[in-house]
Amino acid sequence: MIYVVLFFLAFSLFLYVLLGGADFGAGIVELFSSKENQQITKKTIYRVMGPIWEANHIWIIIVMVILWVAFPVYFNIIMISLHIPLTLILIGITLRGVSFIFRHYDAVVDESQKIYNGLFRFSSVFTPLLLGMTFGGVISGSIILPEHLSQYNFGEVYIASWFNVFSLLTGIFFSALCAFLSATLLIGEADEAHEKIYRRKSAIATIVVVLSGSILIIYGYVNDFVFIKDFIQNPYSISLIGASALVLIPLWIHIRKGHKILSRFYAGLQVVMIIAAAMIAHFPYVLITKQGELSLLEGVAPDSVIRVLGVSLIVGGLVILPGLFHLLKSFKMIKVLEP
Amino acid sequence: MENLDAARLQMAFTLAFHIIFACIGMVMPFFMVVSHYKWLKTRNKIYLTLTKSWQKGVAIFFVTGAVSGTALSFELGLLWPEFMKHAGPIIGMPFSLEGAAFFVEAIALGFYLYGWNKLNERFHWITGVIIGISGVASGILVVSANGWMNAPSGFDYINGEFLNIDPVAAFLNPAWFTQALHMILAAFTATGFAVGGVHAYQIYKKRNVALHKKAFKIAVTFGAIAAILQPISGDISAKDIAQRQPVKLAAMEAHYDTEKGAPLYIGGIVNEETQEVKYKIAIPKALSFLSFGDFDAEVKGLNDFPKDTHPPVAITHYAFQTMVGLGTILLIAGIIFLLSYKKKHWMDTKKYWLLFILLAPAGFIALEAGWVVTEVGRQPWIIYNIMKTKDAVTPMPGMIYSFYMYLFLYTILAVVVTWLMQRQIKVLNKTSVEL
Numbered sequence: 001m002i003y004v005v006l007f008f009l010a011f012s013l014f015l016y017v018l019l020g021g022a023d024f025g026a027g028i029v030e031l032f033s034s035k036e037n038q039q040i041t042k043k044t045i046y047r048v049m050g051p052i053w054e055a056n057h058i059w060i061i062i063v064m065v066i067l068w069v070a071f072p073v074y075f076n077i078i079m080i081s082l083h084i085p086l087t088l089i090l091i092g093i094t095l096r097g098v099s100f101i102f103r104h105y106d107a108v109v110d111e112s113q114k115i116y117n118g119l120f121r122f123s124s125v126f127t128p129l130l131l132g133m134t135f136g137g138v139i140s141g142s143i144i145l146p147e148h149l150s151q152y153n154f155g156e157v158y159i160a161s162w163f164n165v166f167s168l169l170t171g172i173f174f175s176a177l178c179a180f181l182s183a184t185l186l187i188g189e190a191d192e193a194h195e196k197i198y199r200r201k202s203a204i205a206t207i208v209v210v211l212s213g214s215i216l217i218i219y220g221y222v223n224d225f226v227f228i229k230d231f232i233q234n235p236y237s238i239s240l241i242g243a244s245a246l247v248l249i250p251l252w253i254h255i256r257k258g259h260k261i262l263s264r265f266y267a268g269l270q271v272v273m274i275i276a277a278a279m280i281a282h283f284p285y286v287l288i289t290k291q292g293e294l295s296l297l298e299g300v301a302p303d304s305v306i307r308v309l310g311v312s313l314i315v316g317g318l319v320i321l322p323g324l325f326h327l328l329k330s331f332k333m334i335k336v337l338e339p
Numbered sequence: 340m341e342n343l344d345a346a347r348l349q350m351a352f353t354l355a356f357h358i359i360f361a362c363i364g365m366v367m368p369f370f371m372v373v374s375h376y377k378w379l380k381t382r383n384k385i386y387l388t389l390t391k392s393w394q395k396g397v398a399i400f401f402v403t404g405a406v407s408g409t410a411l412s413f414e415l416g417l418l419w420p421e422f423m424k425h426a427g428p429i430i431g432m433p434f435s436l437e438g439a440a441f442f443v444e445a446i447a448l449g450f451y452l453y454g455w456n457k458l459n460e461r462f463h464w465i466t467g468v469i470i471g472i473s474g475v476a477s478g479i480l481v482v483s484a485n486g487w488m489n490a491p492s493g494f495d496y497i498n499g500e501f502l503n504i505d506p507v508a509a510f511l512n513p514a515w516f517t518q519a520l521h522m523i524l525a526a527f528t529a530t531g532f533a534v535g536g537v538h539a540y541q542i543y544k545k546r547n548v549a550l551h552k553k554a555f556k557i558a559v560t561f562g563a564i565a566a567i568l569q570p571i572s573g574d575i576s577a578k579d580i581a582q583r584q585p586v587k588l589a590a591m592e593a594h595y596d597t598e599k600g601a602p603l604y605i606g607g608i609v610n611e612e613t614q615e616v617k618y619k620i621a622i623p624k625a626l627s628f629l630s631f632g633d634f635d636a637e638v639k640g641l642n643d644f645p646k647d648t649h650p651p652v653a654i655t656h657y658a659f660q661t662m663v664g665l666g667t668i669l670l671i672a673g674i675i676f677l678l679s680y681k682k683k684h685w686m687d688t689k690k691y692w693l694l695f696i697l698l699a700p701a702g703f704i705a706l707e708a709g710w711v712v713t714e715v716g717r718q719p720w721i722i723y724n725i726m727k728t729k730d731a732v733t734p735m736p737g738m739i740y741s742f743y744m745y746l747f748l749y750t751i752l753a754v755v756v757t758w759l760m761q762r763q764i765k766v767l768n769k770t771s772v773e774l
Contacts, residue, residue, distance in 0.1 A: 068427035077425070093410070304505060
């Protein structure tokens with residue numbers, strides 16, 4: 001049953017990165033657009049994301065619940081040492097959620113739209129950056145285990161654990177991934193005149209992804225980060241990264257030919273491969289602390305809990321996935337939407 | 340301020356905020372689908388306008404509830420890491436099912452909001468019903484997790500370790516049903532009267548009366564029925580607490596000394612130092628009867644329990660009085676509303692509408708007060724008789740700044756949502772005049 005739970009953990013994480021990530025990325029693309037294009041992007045995002053927008057962000061709650069139910073020791077350590085970035089993420093999620101809804105559901109359209117838009121774009125950059133930084137913190141080896149807290153000062157425990165160059169680079173890399181996903185998604189949705197904009201954005205995002213990813217790996221290697229060292233020595237991770245680089249070729253071909261579904265599929269596949277490469281690199285020792293590596297399976301919940309969780313997840317999945325699929329399918333073709 | 344108090348303040352504040360939005364997001368879909376149903380049946384355009392206007396409200400409240408709920412799912416771990424480390428696996432079942440129910444709700448909401456003129460009319464309406472049902476399911480599941488904190492079960496506690504965990508028994512803990520029933524009825528009462536109050540104000544101001552009257556009737560019908568049923572649920576809860584958490588009952592009643600045939604105190608000023616309750620009205624033997632169904636039953640007083648397990652008595656007592664007092668007033672208002680179906684001329688008086696305007700916040704005040712009773716009344720425990728709140732709090736210092744941040748963020752959010760609703764109503768009044 002633990003494998004069912006691990007599967008759903010990975011599955012939810014992937015979907016959050018794909019759907020939530022594309023959603024964050026949309027805000028990033030909007031931020032880096034010219035004034036006139038911002039309006040077009042805003043409308044396109046609403047058309048594409050609107051109906052599934054709510055569902056996109058529930059994946060993170062599922063991830064949290066699986067973590068605390070099945071892996072309470074991990075959850076405990078992360079919640080203590082990464083308190084600050086997680087709180088900042090919450091602010092980001094809150095601002096983003098409400099500004100998205102406010103700008104589309106405010107009965108009067110006036111100057112206040114400027115504030116909603118500003119908040120939406122700002123939090124769309126801020127939140128994935130911090131999500132990436134938090135993950136960077138988990139693998140950077142700067143987290144201090146709760147039983148050793150008393151030997152360190154506040155800055156070492158609660159700030160240095162996530163506010164460091166390595167984490168920041170991870171954050172930038174993750175944000176670039178989001179922007180890449182979103183720009184590629186938007187290509188298929190825009191009309192011909194504007195398709196070009198998103199093609200360019202997608203190309204730029206690809207370059208940023210490759211650049212920031214390379215810098216991250218070089219920086220990690222030069223500075224002896226355990227995660228990076230193991231990452232480049234892990235045959236699976238390296239093959240996955242290689243494969244995701246190769247997929248760029250079919251992706252470009254399909255973008256050029258205007259194959260909407262296929263180009264999305266390849267973009268999604270790439271991101272999944274990159275995330276999978278990162279997860280496999282050090283599995284199950286995902287958490288790397290100052291006191292050494294900690295297996296995800298250490299302090300795992302008792303069998304009785306895992307069994308019930310596994311069954312709940314399967315049942316939940318059977319209810320949710322067909323519904324979600326139907327939702328995606330129902331609204332994909334709709335061109336004009338009115339709330 | 341101590342870290343523990345700051346963490347408790349933050350938890351209390353964010354929960355209090357979330358509860359309002361979650362309740363409205365959970366109950367309003369029912370109003371919306373009733374109005375939608377009437378539109379499909381009668382093809383009266385007013386119902387269509389009303390449905391669409393309520394749906395915007397649902398969307399705004401749902402999102403605010405969803406983001407503050409996401410924040411809470413993090414806060415449980417951020418503020419109480421030791422609690423979650425042990426309790427997380429035990430109460431995982433209601434939380435994982437809640438995740439699923441919430442998901443269903445979000446999917447149904449996607450269909451509903453974007454489905455006008457695109458989906459089959461009947462299917463579209465059903466997706467609205469699903470929003471409501473899955474919202475209520477979420478509510479029940481979350482309350483069940485809270486019930487476990489009051490009635491910990493489904494494990495053996497041996498030498499400070501939680502062994503032989505049975506998640507199903509923890510889910511179906513002895514408090515889940517009484518608490519969930521009380522909360523669902525409270526949510527319907529509070530939302531019914533709050534929404535009704537907003538529409539009553541529009542009628543009072545003679546704006547678009549035809550529409551607002553229809554809205555008022557739908558909302559307050561739900562509220563009135565729930566308010567009338569609530570005392571039954573309250574009675575079940577009181578008898579349950581008398582058995583399981585006698586110290587909480589004693590604090591609710593500010594009852595210090597154990598006695599047979601205990602009187603029920605109404606109102607009064609509590610002095611925790613001298614253990615006196617001044618200026619109260621005492622109804623002889625009523626507490627014994629209400630707690631145990633026997634006028635001469637023995638009710639345990641606070642002094643029968645060690646002092647370090649007493650909850651804050653005054654706060655619990657006042658909150659309880661507030662809840663019961665407002666609940667009673669809403670019950671009477673509910674009866675008045677139902678009678679006005681017969682006595683139609685009541686609705687022509689200004690007094691009638693004024694009553695419901697004044698009662699708009701009453702349900703939510705009662706609901707928050709009820710949660711103060713449950714939560715403050717459980718102190719000093721986070722898991723009743725097992726783990727103290729002070730042992731669960733995060734070691735991170737400076738929680739007060741985190742509290743200020745949430746205070747600032749949520750206050751602004753509340754102001755903006757209120758302002759948006761008011762804009763919504765203004766536009767609604769304008770558009771329907773043109774109809």
